[in-house]
Amino acid sequence: MTLSTHVLDTARGEPAAGVTVTLERDGVVLNRATTDADGRVNDFGPVEAGRYRLVFDTGAYLGPDAFFPSVTVEFTITANRHYHVPLLLSPFGYSTYRGS
Secondary structure: OEEEEEEEEOOOOEEOOOOEEEEEEOOEEEEEEEOOOOOEEOOOOOOOOEEEEEEEOHHHHHOOOOOOOOEEEEEEEOOOOEEEOOEEEEOOEEEEOOEO
């Protein structure tokens, strides 16, 4: 099973490059990566079934007055497949969904 993410800046209408994203499980940091020029982290490495968290350092991207200095998305991996967890980001809101 594999995991990826994509951060889109909906206010600017473009990918959010340079966002640090941390993958955690049971309070342990498993991996840390930074979104590329297309706003993507293509692979956090192999994952197995269980509950995970992606923590997005949105404050570093949005600036010191960011309303959401970080965004945590908790999710469960159950099946043997690829998981994609995008983040749609703006200065005063965010949304996520299970991608493909």
